[in-house]
Amino acid sequence: EAMLAVHQRHFNSVTAEDAMKMHYIAKEPGVFDFASADAMLAFTRERGQRLFGHTLIWHSATPEWVERLAERDPAALDAFMRDYIYSYVGRYQGKVAGWDVVNEAMNTAGGGYRETVWYKTLGREYIAKAFSYAHEADPAAVLFYNDFNLERDAEKLDSALEMIADLKEQGVPISGLGFQMHIRMDVPDEVIAQALRKGAATGLQIHLSEVDIIFNTHGDTRGGGVQLYDELTDDMRRQQAEKYRKLAMMYRTIVPEQQQFGITFWGFDDGGSWIRGFFELNDWPCLFDGNLEPKPAYFGFRDGLTAKLED
Ligand code: 9MR
Numbered sequence: 001e002a003m004l005a006v007h008q009r010h011f012n013s014v015t016a017e018d019a020m021k022m023h024y025i026a027k028e029p030g031v032f033d034f035a036s037a038d039a040m041l042a043f044t045r046e047r048g049q050r051l052f053g054h055t056l057i058w059h060s061a062t063p064e065w066v067e068r069l070a071e072r073d074p075a076a077l078d079a080f081m082r083d084y085i086y087s088y089v090g091r092y093q094g095k096v097a098g099w100d101v102v103n104e105a106m107n108t109a110g111g112g113y114r115e116t117v118w119y120k121t122l123g124r125e126y127i128a129k130a131f132s133y134a135h136e137a138d139p140a141a142v143l144f145y146n147d148f149n150l151e152r153d154a155e156k157l158d159s160a161l162e163m164i165a166d167l168k169e170q171g172v173p174i175s176g177l178g179f180q181m182h183i184r185m186d187v188p189d190e191v192i193a194q195a196l197r198k199g200a201a202t203g204l205q206i207h208l209s210e211v212d213i214i215f216n217t218h219g220d221t222r223g224g225g226v227q228l229y230d231e232l233t234d235d236m237r238r239q240q241a242e243k244y245r246k247l248a249m250m251y252r253t254i255v256p257e258q259q260q261f262g263i264t265f266w267g268f269d270d271g272g273s274w275i276r277g278f279f280e281l282n283d284w285p286c287l288f289d290g291n292l293e294p295k296p297a298y299f300g301f302r303d304g305l306t307a308k309l310e311d
Contacts, residue, residue, distance in 0.1 A: 002292050003269070003272075003292060006268065006269075006288060006292050007268070008047055010268070011049065011268070012048075012049050012050060013049055013050040013051075013052060013097075013262055013264060014040065014043070014044050014049050014050070014051055014052065015052045015054045015209070015210075015264050016036075016037075016040050016054060017266070017267070017274070019036035019037065019039070019040055020036065020037045020040060020053055020054055020055070021054070021055060021058065021061035022056070022057075022058070022061045022062055022063060022066070022084070023061045023062070023063045024036045024037075025037065025084075025088060026063060026066065026084060027063065028063075028065065029065055029069070032084070032087055032088065034088075034091060037088075037091075037092070041092065041095055041096075050097045050262075051092075051095065051096050051097065052096065052097055052098055052099075052100075052207075052209075052264065053089075053092065053096040053098065053099035053100065053141075054099075054100045054103070054146075054209075055099070055100035055101075055102075055103040055146065056084075056085055056088065056089070056099055056100065056101050056102070056103075056130060056134065057081065057101065057102045057103065057118060057126070057127075057130045058100075058102075058103035058104060059104065059114065059116035059117065059118065060104070062116075062117060062118070066080065066117070067117045070117050070118075070120075070121040074121045074122065077117075077118070077121045077122060078122055078126075078129065081118075081122075081126070081129065081130060081133065082129070082133050085101075085130060085133035085134050085137060086133060086136070086137050088137075089133075089134050089137035089138045089141065090137040090138065092138070093137065093138040093140075093141070094138070094140065096138075096141065097141065097142065098141055098142030098143065098144060098175075098176060098205070098207075098261065099134055099141055099142075099143055099144065100144045100145075100146040100178055100209070101130050101131050101134045101143045101144060101145065101174075102126075102127050102130050102131070102145055102146070103146045103147070104146070104147050104148065105118075105119070105127060105145070105147070105163075106147055106156050106159050106160055106163075107156070107159075108149075108220050109149070109153060109155075109156065109220065110153070110155045110156060110159075111155045111156060111158060111159030112159060113163075124163075127145075127163070127167065127172075128167060128170060128172045131143055131167065131172045131173055131174050132172060132173060134173075135173035142175050142176045142205050142261060143173060143174055143175050143176060144174075144175075144176035144177065144178045144205070144207060144209070144261075145160065145163070145164060145174060145176070145177055145178065146177075146178030146180060146207070146209055147160055147178070147179075147180065148180040148182055148210075148220075149180075149182075149220070150179050150180070150195060150199070151179055151181060151183065151187065151191065151192045151195040151196070152183070152187045152191055152192070152195070154194075154195070157195055157198060157199070158198075160177075161198060161199075161202065164177065164202055164204070165202075168202075174204065175204060175205055176204050176205035176206070176207055176261060177199050177202060177204045177205070177206055177207070178206075178207040178208075178209035178210075179195070179196070179199060179206070179207070179208050179209065180209050180210040180211075180266075181208045181209070181210060181211045181212075181247070182210055182211075182212055182214075182266065183211075183212070183213050183214075183243075183247075184213065184214050184215070184216075184217060185213060185214070185215050185236075185239060185240065185243060186217075189243075189246050189250065192247070192250060193250050193254060196250055196251070196254040196255060197254055199255075200254055200255045200256060200259060203259070204259065205259055205260075205261040206251075206255045206259050206260065206261060207261040207262060207263075207264065208247070208251060208262075208263040208264065209264050210264060210265075210266035211247070211263060211264065211265045211266060212265060212266050212267065212273060212275065212285035212286060213240055213243050213244060213247075213285055213297070214275055214281070214283040214284075214285045215228065215229045215232075215236060215240070215283055215284065216228045216229055216279075216281050216282075216283050218279045218281065222278055222279070223278075223279065223280050224279055225275075225279030225280045225281030225283075226281075227281060227282060229283075230282065232284045236284075237295060237296045237297070238296055240284070240295070240296065240297045240300070241295070241296035241297050241298075241299060241300030241301075242300055243297075243300070244287070244297045244298075244300040244301035244304065245300035245301060245303050245304035246304065247301070247304065248263070248301050248303075248304025248305045249304045249307065251263060252304070252305070252309060253309060265286065265287065266285075267285070267286055268286050268287055268288050269286050269287075269288040269289065269290060269292055270283075270284045270285065270286050270288070270289050270290045270295075271289075271290035271291075271292075272286075273285050273286055287301060
């Protein structure tokens with residue numbers, strides 16, 4: 001309940017960490033089970049919060065039976081994708097504000113398309129198709145391409161921007177770019193600023209879609225954490241507050257107001273963050289501590305959101 005109270009008080013938009021992914025909705029052939037997505041919608045409606053759809057096509061959430069289908073019959077994969085997106089986005093038309101239509105289609109590091117089952121079966125066309133299906137199902141929804149490390153891997157960002165330019169040239173209805181923004185204290189602000197400038201230049205809606213800021217490092221792999229700091233000192237708390245403040249300021253000053261879709265955190269308390277389990281790291285990424293008390297990070301971020309900007 002304490003958790004819900006903090007959530008209700010401080011946030012006006014919700015992204016499900018898991019409950020709206022394909023392995024929840026399409027557990028078995030021929031059936032879509034929308035129970036977990038319906039629950040998210042009910043939750044946000046009761047609280048007057050915006051619901052964001054994460055994510056339609058993501059290799060990591062593709063059920064095994066879909067992979068087997070793709071091997072047997074490539075055309076069936078396209079038919080499944082169309083049916084899935086029409087049914088899903090159609091069901092929540094006007095209720096889900098936007099979707100991460102395609103998530104993490106670029107290689108983890110550097111440029112180029114990730115060789116997922118979608119890519120290998122349908123070619124890079126799967127991306128254009130996914131956006132077109134989603135747009136047909138809900139013409140008003142904001143449709144995002146979403147990826148990680150775009151703020152610090154210039155090659156990866158350029159690759160994504162090239163893809164976006166291609167899609168736009170073909171008339172594909174892409175309307176948003178999501179920077180997941182899982183960052184570390186040592187990612188320089190100027191590097192982030194430069195990436196945001198490039199992203200904003202597309203004219204798309206810009207979503208900071210999965211924000212958190214850690215101290216330790218990792219190799220972008222499960223279990224790949226490198227524990228540099230064992231405890232959180234007051235100094236570190238202050239530095240993190242400043243990093244959060246700057247992030248909010250950069251978003252507000254670099255991304256034109258009409259392109260600001262919002263800032264979403266990937267968890268809001270250090271006790272519940274995905275970082276610990278995924279990287280096997282003890283870290284403190286969030287605005288609230290494990291007791292749901294606001295950290296300096298919270299106040300720093302709030303300052304960044306509310307500071308008066310020169311016009
Ligand atoms: O935080 C999410 C975790 O709870 C899930 O187990 C995992 C697999 O579905 O996905 C995590 O969220 C990821 C997000 O969907 C896409 N970007 C990276 C996030 C962290 O791994």
